Amino acid sequence: MKTISLYVDKGTILNKIAPESKIWYVIAAISIPALMGIRWAGIGMIAVSAVLLLYGKVLRRTLPFLGVSGFVLLTVLIIQGMFWWGNETPLFALGPAVFYVEGLRYALGILINIINILMSFCVLILTTKPSDMMENFVRRGFSPRFGYVFISVFQIIPQMTDTMSTITDAQRSRGMETEGSLAVRIKAFIPLIVPVIMSSLINTKERALALEVRGFNSRKKKTFLNEEVKTAADRYIQIALPVLILAAAIWRITQWLA
Amino acid sequence: MAGIIIEHLKYKYPGTDRLALNDISLSIEEGEFVGIIGRNESGKSSLCQAVAGLIPSFYKGAYGGKVLIGDLEVKKVPVDELCETVGIVFQNPFNQVTGAKATVYEEIAFGLENMGIPKDEMISRIDGAMELLDISRYRDRYPFDLSGGQMQRMAIAGVIAMQPRVIILDEPTSQLDPQGRDEVFQAVQNLCSQGITIILVEHNMEKIAQYSNRVILLDDGRLIDFDSPQRIFSRGDLDQYGVEAPVYTQICKRLGHKMEDTGCYPVTLEEAKTVLRQRKGG
Amino acid sequence: MAIIELKDLHFSYTAEEEVINGMNFIIDDRSTAIIGQNGAGKTTFAKLLKGLLKPTKGEILLNGRSTKDMTVAMLAKKVGMVFQNPNDQIFKYQVLDEVMFGPLQIGMDKAAARRNAEEALESVALSGLETTNPYDLGLSVRKLVAVASILAMDTEIILFDEPTIAQDYAGKERLKEIVRKLRSQGKTVITITHDMNFVADVFERTIVFASGKKIADDDTKSVFLKKDILERAYLEQPDVMKISTELGWQESFLTIDEFVGAIKR
Numbered sequence: 001m002k003t004i005s006l007y008v009d010k011g012t013i014l015n016k017i018a019p020e021s022k023i024w025y026v027i028a029a030i031s032i033p034a035l036m037g038i039r040w041a042g043i044g045m046i047a048v049s050a051v052l053l054l055y056g057k058v059l060r061r062t063l064p065f066l067g068v069s070g071f072v073l074l075t076v077l078i079i080q081g082m083f084w085w086g087n088e089t090p091l092f093a094l095g096p097a098v099f100y101v102e103g104l105r106y107a108l109g110i111l112i113n114i115i116n117i118l119m120s121f122c123v124l125i126l127t128t129k130p131s132d133m134m135e136n137f138v139r140r141g142f143s144p145r146f147g148y149v150f151i152s153v154f155q156i157i158p159q160m161t162d163t164m165s166t167i168t169d170a171q172r173s174r175g176m177e178t179e180g181s182l183a184v185r186i187k188a189f190i191p192l193i194v195p196v197i198m199s200s201l202i203n204t205k206e207r208a209l210a211l212e213v214r215g216f217n218s219r220k221k222k223t224f225l226n227e228e229v230k231t232a233a234d235r236y237i238q239i240a241l242p243v244l245i246l247a248a249a250i251w252r253i254t255q256w257l258a
Numbered sequence: 259m260a261g262i263i264i265e266h267l268k269y270k271y272p273g274t275d276r277l278a279l280n281d282i283s284l285s286i287e288e289g290e291f292v293g294i295i296g297r298n299e300s301g302k303s304s305l306c307q308a309v310a311g312l313i314p315s316f317y318k319g320a321y322g323g324k325v326l327i328g329d330l331e332v333k334k335v336p337v338d339e340l341c342e343t344v345g346i347v348f349q350n351p352f353n354q355v356t357g358a359k360a361t362v363y364e365e366i367a368f369g370l371e372n373m374g375i376p377k378d379e380m381i382s383r384i385d386g387a388m389e390l391l392d393i394s395r396y397r398d399r400y401p402f403d404l405s406g407g408q409m410q411r412m413a414i415a416g417v418i419a420m421q422p423r424v425i426i427l428d429e430p431t432s433q434l435d436p437q438g439r440d441e442v443f444q445a446v447q448n449l450c451s452q453g454i455t456i457i458l459v460e461h462n463m464e465k466i467a468q469y470s471n472r473v474i475l476l477d478d479g480r481l482i483d484f485d486s487p488q489r490i491f492s493r494g495d496l497d498q499y500g501v502e503a504p505v506y507t508q509i510c511k512r513l514g515h516k517m518e519d520t521g522c523y524p525v526t527l528e529e530a531k532t533v534l535r536q537r538k539g540g
Numbered sequence: 541m542a543i544i545e546l547k548d549l550h551f552s553y554t555a556e557e558e559v560i561n562g563m564n565f566i567i568d569d570r571s572t573a574i575i576g577q578n579g580a581g582k583t584t585f586a587k588l589l590k591g592l593l594k595p596t597k598g599e600i601l602l603n604g605r606s607t608k609d610m611t612v613a614m615l616a617k618k619v620g621m622v623f624q625n626p627n628d629q630i631f632k633y634q635v636l637d638e639v640m641f642g643p644l645q646i647g648m649d650k651a652a653a654r655r656n657a658e659e660a661l662e663s664v665a666l667s668g669l670e671t672t673n674p675y676d677l678g679l680s681v682r683k684l685v686a687v688a689s690i691l692a693m694d695t696e697i698i699l700f701d702e703p704t705i706a707q708d709y710a711g712k713e714r715l716k717e718i719v720r721k722l723r724s725q726g727k728t729v730i731t732i733t734h735d736m737n738f739v740a741d742v743f744e745r746t747i748v749f750a751s752g753k754k755i756a757d758d759d760t761k762s763v764f765l766k767k768d769i770l771e772r773a774y775l776e777q778p779d780v781m782k783i784s785t786e787l788g789w790q791e792s793f794l795t796i797d798e799f800v801g802a803i804k805r
Contacts, residue, residue, distance in 0.1 A: 131360055144372075152357035159352075159402065163628070169592045170629040174693065175616035175645030191641070194631035198675060202627060206353035212316060213346050214356075214369030214416060218338040221374045225367040225381075298680045298708045349706075405578060432705055435578045435734045437774040461708055464779050502709045505737070505779040505796055512800045527779070531786055 006061070007129050014056035014127040018230055019136040021237040022124040025052075028241040029120035033113070035248040042112040049119035058126040065118055073111050080107035130154050135224060144222055148211075160200060167195045262286040262309060262424065262455065266323035269304060269313055278304040280479035281323070286472075288423070291447075291456045293470035293487070295463065297500025301479040302459045306426045309457065310346035311337050327424060341369065344424040345417035349432055351409035354416075355401045362404070363388075363397045366416045373420065387415040390452065391445045407438025411445050424455040432461065443469065464504045467491060467525035475499060488522035488529075506530035513537075541569045542618070542696040542728045544589065548598035551584055559584045561752035562598070571719055571729040573739040573760065576749035577774045582732040585749070586699055591615040602697075617646045620695035624702045626679070626686035635661070635677075635685055636670035642693040653692070660691035663721065665714055680706045687718065698722055700731040704738050716742045740764065740778035740794040748773050761794050 009015055014022075029049060033042040053059040081091075084103030091101045124133075134147040171191045172178055178188045262285065269279040279301050286292055294302045307313040311332045314321040325332040327343055335343075348354055359365040366387055370380045388394040391411040396404060404412060410430055417425065427446060431439040447469060450456045460466050466473060466487065473490040475482040477499040483490055491503040492511075502508065503525070510516070510523045515533045517524055524530040544567040551560040560581045574582050587593040589600060591612045600607045602618060620642070623629060632638040639660055643653035661667050664684040669677070674685050683706065690698060703715050719742045722729045733739060739746055739760060746763040748756040750773045756763050764770070764777050767785075777785060780799055784792040793799035 129360065131358065131364075148356075148358050155357040155402065159357075166623070166625075167628045169587065169590075170623045172592065172612045173590050173616060173621050173623070174629070174642035174689070175613055175647075177613055191631050195628055198630070199625075199627040203350075203353050206348060206350060207357070209312060209316060210348060210354040210413070211356060212312070212337055213310060213341050214420065215338045215341050215372035218372045218374070220338075220372070223371055223374050223376060223380065225364060225371060225377065225384075227377070297710060298706075299678050429706070435774070436736075436776055437577060439734075461706075497709075500708055500710050506783065508796050509780070509783070509799055512796070513803055527782055527786060530783055534783065535787060 006125055007127070008058070008061070009129070010057040010127075012056050012127070013233070014052065014123070016229070016231070017237065018228070018234045019124070019128045019133045021234045021241075022128055023136075024238055024241040026120045026124050028245050029123075030117055031245050032248045033116060035245070035252050037252065039109060039112060041248075042109075042116050045116050046112065046119055049116070049123055052123050053119065053126070056123070056127045058122070061126055062119065062122045065122060066115070069114060069118055073114060076110055077104065077107045080104070080110070132226070135226065136228070138222065139224070139228060145216075148216070160196075163199055164192075164196055167192055167199075170195075261288045261328065262457075263326040264309075264324070265326075267305075267308060267325060268320070268322040269308060270320040271304075271317065272319040274319075277479045279308060282479075282481045283323075284474065284481060284484050286455060286457070288455055289450070289453045290471045291450045291469055292458070293466040293473045294457065294459045294476065295461075295466060295473060295490075295501050296476035296482075300476045300500070302476055303428055304479070305474070305476065306346060306428045306457065306459060308332070309424070310344050310426050311335065311340040312346070338372070341417075341420050341422065342373065343422055344426065345420060345422040346426040346428065347410070347414050347417055347430050349429045351406055351413050351433065352402075354413040355409065357402075359401060361398050362393065362401055362412050365401045365412060366419050369416055369420050383419045383421065384415075387419040390418060390448055391415040392441075392448075405438060406434045407441040410434060410438065410442050414442070414445060414449075418449065418454075422454070424457065425449060426457045428459045429461065430458070431465075439465075463491070463502065464506070464526075467504045467507070468527075475501070486522075487525045488517070488520055491525045492516075492522040510534075541726055543568060543601075543603055544697065544728070545601040545604075546598070547601065549585075549588065549595055549600060550597035551581075551588060551593060552596050558596075559752050560588065560595075563752075563754050565747065565754060565757055567728065567730065569723075569726065569728060570744040571723045571742060572731075572745045572747060573743035574730065574732050574747050574749060575734070575736070575739060575773070575775055579751075580749040580773065581752040582749055583701065586621060586701060586732060589615075589697075589699065590619055590621050613646075616642075616693070616695075618695055619697040619699060620690040620693045621699040622687050622690045622701060622703060624705065626674075626682040629686055629689070630674045630682065633673050634671050635666065635674055638674055638685060639689045639692050642689050646693055656692040656694055657688070660688035663691060663718055664688045680708065680711050683707070684711065684714070687715070691718070691722075695727075697728040697730070700729075700733070702733055702735075703731060704733065704735045712738065719743070736764075736776060736778040737780075740780065748775070761792070764794070765792060 029045045033045055053062050080103040081099040082097055084106050087100035087103045089101040090098050092099055131151050134151045138144050138147045168178060176188060176191055177184050264282055264284050267279050267282040268277055270277050294305060296302050309325055314333060315337045330343055356365060356368050359368060363384060366384045367380055370383060388397060391414055393408060393411050393415060396408055401412060431442050443465060446456060470487050472485060473487050474484050475490055482499055491507045496503055506527055507523045507525050510530060510533055515537055516522060517529060517533060524533050546563045546565050549560055549563040550558060552558040576582055588595060591607050591610060607615060630638055632641060636657055639657040640653045643656050664687050666684055666688060674682050704712050719729050743760055746760040747754055748763060748769055755773060756766055756769045764781055770776060778794060780796055781792055781794060791802060793802060
């Protein structure tokens with residue numbers, strides 16, 4: 001199965017609960033630490049996400065995301081550690097580079113926030129079938145056309161990369177160089193890109209016709225083959241999470257008032 | 259009644275001077291299997307699109323005359339309603355996959371969901387369509403992983419599930435290998451035996467002769483003839499219209515062997531065998 | 541005349557499954573059709589011959605020299621390949637420029653490229669369309685533009701991938717003529733196709749592929765007489781041949797002319 005979707009069905013509870021519950025989880029994971037304003041809350045959420053990902057058997061698939069963002073986060077740590085405006089107390093020095101407590105503490109806050117957001121989104125994306133997620137939105141009143149575009153991209157782009165490799169083959173077969181210096185690559189650009197555009201325009205037109213004759217633009221109220229699954233767990237989650245968010249907000253207000 | 263009546267149909271694509279369809283009148287009985295032949299650009303696809311209502315709803319341009327399916331006038335019905343009466347299948351199976359569904363089963367449901375068909379009915383229609391096209395065993399496969407013949411049958415199933423009374427197929431097998439082609443023809447014949455009217459464009463004249471009840475011959479947007487395959491392929495002026503008769507017909511023409519009952523040349527392998535056996539044996 | 545020799549040719553994309561599974565044969569000056577089901581390895585063979593893929597084991601020798609030692613650009617001067625879908629290559633605004641692109645890429649000067657392009661367009665009967673935008677033409681005509689764009693490169697070997705798809709009677713006749721003409725010019729012509737009538741009409745030799753192996757290789761008529769082989773490869777006889785087979789005649793015929801000639805005799 002060739003798709004750029006990140007979802008894999010591991011048959012765990014996380015795959016079975018409704019997309020909406022997981023969307024609530026993302027909202028809660030981001031808003032609770034933000035509302036509470038305590039660093040430990042963020043770290044706690046990260047730990048919860050990590051447990052969920054482990055439980056959902058997708059923790060390993062999360063690592064590439066952390067790896068890519070880890071590089072960015074490292075630069076944040078270095079830059080803020082050295083240059084943050086409030087830096088006062090030196091912590092350690094690497095040669096001429098001096099790192100300050102305040103800057104590192106500030107960077108750590110950013111780090112926790114980003115990792116938290118990233119991991120909670122992983123809980124949603126890695127365990128939810130894209131079409132289920134979209135159907136969930138369409139049921140809540142989103143435009144089916146928007147939904148279609150969102151979903152089809154996951155499947156049609158991998159198909160387009162096949163077309164692109166055929167086009168490259170066809171042009172190389174006529175003696176065109178595609179590898180080598182920048183000049184060679186620039187020269188190869190037009191012969192490669194024009195067929196890509198033309199063939200995707202042609203294919204898109206054909207696909208549009210095929211969709212049209214299957215009632216894509218129908219104004220009737222859409223029905224769904226797959227029932228919306230809402231287990232007892234979903235009902236519980238979809239009450240508990242908003243309550244927790246609310247509790248965090250109230251807690252924060254009482255802190256202010258105190 | 260779902261016969262098709264075409265009256266003085268004329269059509270010109272936007273920005274062109276030539277009539278793609280030039281005063282075509284004909285009528286097709288319900289349940290007929292009709293082949294369309296003619297050279298490239300003779301109007302075969304345009305005629306298909308006009309019967310399916312894509313001309314003039316999707317392709318604009320100058321339009322005259324009428325296409326009636328039963329008592330529906332095609333031009334006056336929006337395509338999203340028309341698809342419950344007439345379905346169309348295109349050449350490239352690949353471009354007919356919606357790309358929004360993870361399994362064959364869900365893919366076939368796509369049109370039904372759009373039409374707001376209740377779930378129970380949806381399931382029975384999908385099961386029926388898969389059985390008719392002999393693809394039930396691919397039910398849980400990823401649509402893009404199917405072979406060409408399987409994918410094309412899935413596309414036909416997606417159209418059939420809408421329960422149209424007419425199905426138009428515009429060169430449905432030209433991209434397929436011989437096995438895929440035979441699978442599709444088998445499936446289409448199956449549809450015809452269920453009483454669905456079939457209109458099929460195909461370059462393979464042997465297949466046209468084998469399956470069609472009647473054949474439409476087009477040239478330069480005009481209807482040249484509409485008759486039984488035997489009479490169409492017995493015409494002496496076919497090369498003038500850029501088509502050739504099935505090889506069986508060509509051989510018998512050259513040998514001057516006609517069928518005794520119809521006075522026409524044979525068009526299928528079976529007919530040619532009968533004639534040649536008689537001649538050679540006698 | 542070019543000689544193509546396959547020596548224990550293997551190819552696989554993944555470790556589990558071989559797409560080309562040990563092929564040995566020589567392609568000589570006879571026009572050769574390669575037939576077989578989708579997935580039999582036909583297109584992979586074409587890509588190997590063009591150097592677009594490298595053999596995982598074994599080699600292809602072109603006039604005695606291994607294609608492993610040649611780049612795709614070097615091979616472009618020797619082997620021309622017409623791809624199945626013309627939309628995968630056409631990018632110029634005018635037919636003539638499109639047809640001249642290949643010849644210019646392989647180092648022909650402009651005058652020679654133009655001369656070849658005009659000649660090629662004539663042989664596909666498209667003279668007069670030089671300044672037309674290829675995308676204003678129908679798919680079947682556009683495909684003939686792609687054919688011309690390869691013919692104009694004047695390579696020793698020409699390889700067609702499913703040339704008859706979407707062609708009507710006139711287009712098919714035109715392609716048959718092109719094959720005959722190339723053959724008479726001493727070029728090596730190879731086609732990959734599902735169109736058995738096309739094979740019967742113009743190809744002298746036929747090779748059958750199944751699951752990455754060569755399962756038959758002989759003059760066309762002999763191959764089509766091997767019913768068990770055809771069944772194994774999910775192929776069928778050309779239509780003319782079906783008649784004599786079905787009637788159980790001793791003699792069988794590939795083409796209409798042959799059939800009619802024999803009956804009249």
